[in-house]
Amino acid sequence: MPQSDTVNRQWILNRRPKGEPDADTLKLIETDVPQPGPGEMLLRAEYLSLDPYMRGRMSDAPSYAEPVEIGGVMVGGTVSRVVASQLDGFAEGDWVLNFGGWQDYTLSDGTEVTNLGKNPDNPSWALGALGMPGLTAWAGLTKIGQPKPGETIAVAAATGPVGATVGQIGKILGCRVVGIAGGPEKCSYAVETLGFDACIDHKADNLKENLAEATPDGIDVYFENVGGKVLNAVLPRLNDHARIPVCGLVSQYNATSLPDGPDRLNWLMSQILIKRMTLRGFIVFEEFGQYYNEFASEVGGWIRDGKLHYREEVIDGLENAPNAFAGLLRGENFGKRVIRLGKD
Amino acid sequence: MPQSDTVNRQWILNRRPKGEPDADTLKLIETDVPQPGPGEMLLRAEYLSLDPYMRGRMSDAPSYAEPVEIGGVMVGGTVSRVVASQLDGFAEGDWVLNFGGWQDYTLSDGTEVTNLGKNPDNPSWALGALGMPGLTAWAGLTKIGQPKPGETIAVAAATGPVGATVGQIGKILGCRVVGIAGGPEKCSYAVETLGFDACIDHKADNLKENLAEATPDGIDVYFENVGGKVLNAVLPRLNDHARIPVCGLVSQYNATSLPDGPDRLNWLMSQILIKRMTLRGFIVFEEFGQYYNEFASEVGGWIRDGKLHYREEVIDGLENAPNAFAGLLRGENFGKRVIRLGKD
Numbered sequence: 001m002p003q004s005d006t007v008n009r010q011w012i013l014n015r016r017p018k019g020e021p022d023a024d025t026l027k028l029i030e031t032d033v034p035q036p037g038p039g040e041m042l043l044r045a046e047y048l049s050l051d052p053y054m055r056g057r058m059s060d061a062p063s064y065a066e067p068v069e070i071g072g073v074m075v076g077g078t079v080s081r082v083v084a085s086q087l088d089g090f091a092e093g094d095w096v097l098n099f100g101g102w103q104d105y106t107l108s109d110g111t112e113v114t115n116l117g118k119n120p121d122n123p124s125w126a127l128g129a130l131g132m133p134g135l136t137a138w139a140g141l142t143k144i145g146q147p148k149p150g151e152t153i154a155v156a157a158a159t160g161p162v163g164a165t166v167g168q169i170g171k172i173l174g175c176r177v178v179g180i181a182g183g184p185e186k187c188s189y190a191v192e193t194l195g196f197d198a199c200i201d202h203k204a205d206n207l208k209e210n211l212a213e214a215t216p217d218g219i220d221v222y223f224e225n226v227g228g229k230v231l232n233a234v235l236p237r238l239n240d241h242a243r244i245p246v247c248g249l250v251s252q253y254n255a256t257s258l259p260d261g262p263d264r265l266n267w268l269m270s271q272i273l274i275k276r277m278t279l280r281g282f283i284v285f286e287e288f289g290q291y292y293n294e295f296a297s298e299v300g301g302w303i304r305d306g307k308l309h310y311r312e313e314v315i316d317g318l319e320n321a322p323n324a325f326a327g328l329l330r331g332e333n334f335g336k337r338v339i340r341l342g343k344d
Numbered sequence: 345m346p347q348s349d350t351v352n353r354q355w356i357l358n359r360r361p362k363g364e365p366d367a368d369t370l371k372l373i374e375t376d377v378p379q380p381g382p383g384e385m386l387l388r389a390e391y392l393s394l395d396p397y398m399r400g401r402m403s404d405a406p407s408y409a410e411p412v413e414i415g416g417v418m419v420g421g422t423v424s425r426v427v428a429s430q431l432d433g434f435a436e437g438d439w440v441l442n443f444g445g446w447q448d449y450t451l452s453d454g455t456e457v458t459n460l461g462k463n464p465d466n467p468s469w470a471l472g473a474l475g476m477p478g479l480t481a482w483a484g485l486t487k488i489g490q491p492k493p494g495e496t497i498a499v500a501a502a503t504g505p506v507g508a509t510v511g512q513i514g515k516i517l518g519c520r521v522v523g524i525a526g527g528p529e530k531c532s533y534a535v536e537t538l539g540f541d542a543c544i545d546h547k548a549d550n551l552k553e554n555l556a557e558a559t560p561d562g563i564d565v566y567f568e569n570v571g572g573k574v575l576n577a578v579l580p581r582l583n584d585h586a587r588i589p590v591c592g593l594v595s596q597y598n599a600t601s602l603p604d605g606p607d608r609l610n611w612l613m614s615q616i617l618i619k620r621m622t623l624r625g626f627i628v629f630e631e632f633g634q635y636y637n638e639f640a641s642e643v644g645g646w647i648r649d650g651k652l653h654y655r656e657e658v659i660d661g662l663e664n665a666p667n668a669f670a671g672l673l674r675g676e677n678f679g680k681r682v683i684r685l686g687k688d
Contacts, residue, residue, distance in 0.1 A: 161680035
């Protein structure tokens with residue numbers, strides 16, 4: 001079924017999937033090839049990227065992006081060629097990176113289209129290592145993960161476009177890199193070709209034990225692509241101040257379970273991703289001791305000016321401290337509870 | 345049982361508690377008052393702070409701080425007076441902030457002791473609003489929570505020393521502040537005295553519904569002191585880009601359950617706290633689009649120089665996209681999967 005000059009084949013969303021997408025989820029239809037008007041160009045897709053995020057677009061659960069409507073063309077990144085152009089800066093035959101979706105032809109006014117030129121090397125790479133997955137890997141690792149030389153990076157989906165880039169950048173930056181991938185073939189590719197220090201097969205037994213053995217100094221950066229059992233194996237290995245760029249949770253995209261069951265942890269992780277939240281534990285003096293004077297001056301002023309109330313509960317007698325403390329854990333205190341020692 | 349000039353009463357850790365601390369957890373003993381040598385001073389505690397973190401010190405579970413040893417004096421922040429000094433900068437009668445623990449007397453060489461002077465106003469406040477809890481509230485809210493005017497802040501343990509300070513600073517900064525506290529008395533204090541916009545009683549029915557009603561625009565900053573059912577009620581209300589300074593999880597400090605059950609979510613939150621982790625979801629182009637050129641130049645160079653491999657799986661035929669995508673979600677792909685449209 002080759003591309004035609006007159007027919008535009010489109011995969012439209014036919015039904016929202018429950019769990020794994022099936023044969024009813026998408027439907028192939030044929031429409032006419034549109035004609036570009038002034039200020040437009042007609043693009044014919046050469047490459048369509050497939051990425052896990054697309055599962056999210058099939059669902060109407062709340063997320064950071066609008067879902068595809070029923071009957072709408074599935075979205076996706078594409079590398080296309082210009083068939084006809086009435087638009088400055090784009091000529092017939094140019095290769096472009098666009099977001100044309102799962103179809104042969106799109107009209108475009110040039111918005112969010114990158115011209116790759118007449119004869120690019122490896123144009124499809126603009127959908128991978130030099131495109132969204134590559135940028136995801138690079139930015140997530142260097143801007144959020146911020147690995148230091150000698151640290152250990154764990155990467156799930158280690159041979160995927162994101163994971164492979166993450167792990168290799170980690171090696172370039174002087175880190176120990178441990179991948180997690182499905183099957184011995186992927187694992188040996190990660191070690192032998194990509195240069196990872198180790199790669200654990202999550203389909204084999206003893207995932208936790210094998211990961212522990214491969215990370216003798218723990219894990220400093222976990223690049224989260226997967227969730228599920230990989231996350232469960234990683235969690236106990238995380239070092240203090242571990243950084244987890246939450247990039248994807250592919251093991252959960254087909255999940256249909258309710259968030260109140262044992263999957264609540266994965267649900268939290270999904271929320272962190274979907275809502276781009278920051279969760280960050282802190283120990284006050286470890287990070288913020290240097291702000292003490294600024295704090296004391298500002299808050300002290302607010303108290304002095306009556307803008308900030310402070311309530312305390314003074315309990316006399318050191319001997320009463322254990323009961324007072326037990327009550328504190330039960331929430332019986334009302335304000336800051338302190339023991340006064342000198343007045344009994 | 346007043347303070348004595350010759351006896352040093354000490355609460356020592358007698359047995360590590362399982363669940364809630366009980367009468368066997370701590371034991372009161374009496375020892376001699378120590379004598380300061382050259383370069384030392386003798387401090388007599390006036391105020392001992394009680395704080396939820398102390399529960400952690402009773403336990404030998406891994407945490408950011410060493411546990412108190414069995415037989416050791418319980419740790420804690422104190423406001424003390426100098427009884428005798430052979431140390432420059434500290435004279436008899438001075439008030440000091442120190443970390444003397446649960447006992448009357450301590451010797452000190454001045455390390456980590458703050459001199460509060462001869463006659464400070466409200467010396468005990470150095471254990472509260474002007475001390476560790478206050479700094480915790482201020483730094484956690486302003487440096488991590490980073491609320492903007494008009495945003496909604498939710499604060500658990502709303503009338504505790506941290507929560508009350510958080511909420512009031514939130515009001516000063518122009519935010520809507522919703523507290524969560526135990527019982528009608530605390531709630532009316534939060535609203536009427538502290539000036540919170542609302543306060544939800546977590547002991548009443550309908551916590552989730554009441555919180556939803558009090559946060560019509562969702563929650564932008566959740567200052568986490570509590571965990572448990574409060575966290576569960578807060579999670580669905582969190583807005584995109586919500587920030588959660590994870591400061592404490594007092595509802596969980598007595599927990600004895602295993603992390604593999606339905607409490608795994610709370611366990612994750614504990615880990616974030618204990619390990620000072622950063623979890624942060626991100627959407628690559630939303631945050632990192634401006635780095636595209638830097639990224640492309642750096643990664644492109646690594647690929648050119650053979651330092652970075654890139655593998656893709658080219659599948660011909662748009663018609664094959666759904667199956668190829670379903671396989672991707674099952675992990676059948678090996679490298680970056682792309683559909684090639686023009687070659688079939």
